[in-house]
Amino acid sequence: MDIVKGYEKEFEQLVEIYEKNTKDNSLRNPAVATIIVSGNKVVGLNSVKGMHITSKERSDGLVMIDVEIEDNTIIPVPVHLCTGFLKKKGEQILRFNYIIGDNVKVKFKSHCILTKVEKLHHYMESDMYIGKNSFVVYEDEHFHDEGGGVFVETITRMKIDENSFFASKFYETKTRVGRINVVMDIELLKNAKANLESKIYGREDDIIDIKEILRLKGENSSGIAKSTVFATDRTKAHVVNEAYGEAAYARGHIECNEIVRGNEVEVSTLPLLKVKHDKAELTHEASVGRIKQDQLETLMAKGLTEDEAAEFIINGLLS
Amino acid sequence: MLKLENIRYSKNSTEIIKGINMEFEKGRVYCIVGNNGVGKSTIGYIIMGLSDYKPQEGKILLDGEDITQLGPTQRAKKGITLLWQEPARFEGITVENYLKLNKNISKDEIEEALKLVNLEPAKYMKRYVDKKLSGGERKKVELASCILLKPDYLIMDEPDSGIDIMSLDMIVNVINYMKERGSAVIVITHRKEIALNCGYSYLICAGKVFLEGKSEKIVEYYEKTCDSCGHINYLEED
Numbered sequence: 001m002d003i004v005k006g007y008e009k010e011f012e013q014l015v016e017i018y019e020k021n022t023k024d025n026s027l028r029n030p031a032v033a034t035i036i037v038s039g040n041k042v043v044g045l046n047s048v049k050g051m052h053i054t055s056k057e058r059s060d061g062l063v064m065i066d067v068e069i070e071d072n073t074i075i076p077v078p079v080h081l082c083t084g085f086l087k088k089k090g091e092q093i094l095r096f097n098y099i100i101g102d103n104v105k106v107k108f109k110s111h112c113i114l115t116k117v118e119k120l121h122h123y124m125e126s127d128m129y130i131g132k133n134s135f136v137v138y139e140d141e142h143f144h145d146e147g148g149g150v151f152v153e154t155i156t157r158m159k160i161d162e163n164s165f166f167a168s169k170f171y172e173t174k175t176r177v178g179r180i181n182v183v184m185d186i187e188l189l190k191n192a193k194a195n196l197e198s199k200i201y202g203r204e205d206d207i208i209d210i211k212e213i214l215r216l217k218g219e220n221s222s223g224i225a226k227s228t229v230f231a232t233d234r235t236k237a238h239v240v241n242e243a244y245g246e247a248a249y250a251r252g253h254i255e256c257n258e259i260v261r262g263n264e265v266e267v268s269t270l271p272l273l274k275v276k277h278d279k280a281e282l283t284h285e286a287s288v289g290r291i292k293q294d295q296l297e298t299l300m301a302k303g304l305t306e307d308e309a310a311e312f313i314i315n316g317l318l319s
Numbered sequence: 320m321l322k323l324e325n326i327r328y329s330k331n332s333t334e335i336i337k338g339i340n341m342e343f344e345k346g347r348v349y350c351i352v353g354n355n356g357v358g359k360s361t362i363g364y365i366i367m368g369l370s371d372y373k374p375q376e377g378k379i380l381l382d383g384e385d386i387t388q389l390g391p392t393q394r395a396k397k398g399i400t401l402l403w404q405e406p407a408r409f410e411g412i413t414v415e416n417y418l419k420l421n422k423n424i425s426k427d428e429i430e431e432a433l434k435l436v437n438l439e440p441a442k443y444m445k446r447y448v449d450k451k452l453s454g455g456e457r458k459k460v461e462l463a464s465c466i467l468l469k470p471d472y473l474i475m476d477e478p479d480s481g482i483d484i485m486s487l488d489m490i491v492n493v494i495n496y497m498k499e500r501g502s503a504v505i506v507i508t509h510r511k512e513i514a515l516n517c518g519y520s521y522l523i524c525a526g527k528v529f530l531e532g533k534s535e536k537i538v539e540y541y542e543k544t545c546d547s548c549g550h551i552n553y554l555e556e557d
Contacts, residue, residue: 292407293370294403294407295407295408295409297369297370297391298403298406298407299420300390300391300392300395301367301369301391301394301395301400301401301403302395302400302420302464302468303392303395303396303468304392304420305392306392312412312420313409313412315411315412316409316410316411316412316416317410317411318411319411319412
């Protein structure tokens with residue numbers, strides 16, 4: 001692990017917060033590829049065979065990170081991307097560019113540690129190209145400050161080449177959201193598959209915006225985009241799922257479930273399906289409303305109170 | 320003892336249950352039998368205290384205590400539970416966690432309950448109680464849940480629905496197991512094989528107890544008369 005001189009303390013602080021929240025000590029393991037960013041500085045980098053990571057910090061605060069994985073590389077343990085902010089206020093702007101070769105197998109675990117801030121704008125823009133016959137998983141978990149002063153924007157554009165598979169999980173369920181805007185725009189080529197899942201738990205006056213787009217451009221490409229939002233208190237949530245079927249036998253399914261608790265929440269969902277080929281098939285499923293009564297009563301008939309039953313159901317949905 | 324005294328229940332101005340009286344003692348098996356739509360399941364929901372099933376008249380007494388106004392949680396805490404005809408699904412919750420239900424139930428007990436309902440623990444413990452379980456599998460998981468709750472009064476609403484015919488013996492075994500452990504089992508059914516396993520039956524017609532007595536007698540009457548009757552408003556028309 002290359003820890004940037006003078007930033008050992010920040011590195012230590014971030015790793016400690018991560019370990020406390022996840023009970024995972026991978027960030028100290030030299031066999032694990034890691035990228036650790038604190039504020040506008042890359043404080044730790046560790047690469048593994050077949051993977052090249054370069055970073056650049058611009059004077060205007062933008063941090064640019066390029067990740068390249070060579071063809072035929074299998075990375076046996078997850079690559080960790082840890083971005084944190086240890087000051088009370090500020091802005092963090094990150095730009096990731098991933099080029100993943102053919103026949104690659106890799107899993108990324110991204111953690112956003114923003115637990116010590118009062119007011120922060122975290123902006124992350126990513127472009128990812130996945131070559132042919134590859135298998136890529138990207139898990140993104142966020143830990144925010146409970147004061148609600150975090151504003152996270154993540155914009156991801158992807159292109160998945162022939163016969164490749166991509167799965168993503170975006171979870172912000174354990175801490176306050178603050179404000180979040182997630183955009184994921186994916187283009188799938190021939191026989192490519194994608195499975196997107198996002199789960200967000202809104203509390204107090206959190207604001208949640210999710211937009212997931214599947215562009216099924218290749219023959220026999222397929223994708224699923226599923227969003228689950230649990231909105232409580234005065235949370236505002238808006239989810240847009242779009243799927244475009246542009247090739248023969250392309251199949252897409254978009255799904256949004258928004259569960260509300262309380263009379264001051266404001267949630268909405270907007271599905272859009274557009275077919276440009278008569279052999280493409282797109283479906284959608286959406287629900288907005290309270291927890292189903294039959295689920296609550298099933299658990300209440302086993303002795304749980306209504307609140308306990310709701311928590312049990314929500315924990316399952318957001319797990 | 321659980322007693323229903325002159326229970327009347329209406330929904331949308333239609334009287335569904337028209338003054339029924341029933342008694343259930345622990346350690347015995349009862350059957351509530353009758354054609355579709357006569358109000359059998361409604362009686363089960365009224366006993367469980369579900370929110371849309373509050374009787375407008377009558378009392379439910381548990382060992383002399385009036386529990387008519389109690390909700391399902393309080394009734395469950397007093398030892399009443401319900402096996403649902405079509406159990407709800409729960410995304411993201413494993414069979415093991417569903418059966419444990421935040422309670423102090425050991426893994427051994429869970430495995431034992433799954434074996435009693437013919438589900439192999441190693442195969443099912445980590446599966447989710449969601450849409451991927453078949454109707455029959457889901458029903459068996461619910462049955463295992465009821466076993467683990469060790470209720471004093473177990474209402475079983477159509478325990479065989481959604482379950483393959485080969486599993487009828489398993490259901491009868493579970494009913495007998497619950498009886499042996501001291502539960503009162505109240506089985507809502509129109510299946511002869513299950514009804515005959517019960518000691519005492521109530522035949523429901525048009526929201527009333529039309530006949531009651533030993534199960535053999537009631538089932539015989541039901542088969543001869545009700546099966547071919549074809550309408551549920553017999554009493555009203557009478």
